Amino acid sequence: MPAFTIKRGAYAAIEAEFACAHTTRELRLRIIEDGRPAFYRQCTRCGNAGRAIGRGEARSELKGSEAPDFDTELEPRWYARKHAAYVATYHGIKPALEAEYQAYLSSQPWYFKRDAAIQNANGVCECCEYFPATQAHHITYERIGHELPSDLMAICSFCHELIHGKHAL
Ligand SMILES: [Zn+2]
Ligand SMILES: [Zn+2]
Ligand SMILES: [Zn+2]
Structure with missing residues (x-):
């Protein structure tokens, strides 16, 4: 059965592009809801926060300097871009998918x-x-x-x- 091969390959490039290995993380300060400060090593590419960093560990690493602010927009923007890529790809392959399905229904x-x-x-x-x-x-x-x-x-x-x-x- 050769049918339904289009979809399988179509999104692989997107998955590869958005499979972030978090290779560049930066120690950042995040003020969480109740106003408490918390430190994270945020991925500068996709915004992934990872685990919280202990305050002592953060302070000794910062050596008195201020940590830059955690970017709360980074991760939602990243996933919005991924979502948009999926939608664009879907619209691109939709005619071929429909043709593939119709061919199957008369097989x-x-x-x-x-x-x-x-x-x-x-x-x-x-x-x-x-x-x-x-x-x-x-x-x-x-x-x-x-x-x-x-x-x-x-x-x-x-x-x-x-x-x-x-x-x-
Ligand atoms: Zn990342
Ligand atoms: Zn039906
Ligand atoms: Zn009926």
């Missing part, structure tokens, strides 16, 4: 799985338990292309469209 392996789901339900829609089932609905897309029987339910076309929000009740 022999899918027909067998769909027919097996319908047979398991004795040909009756598992949603309304009334109309004949003619389709199979993905309860989860987790194993798309390699579905377990329990990932699918037999369904009639009316209930199927309802599930996917094409009807308003």
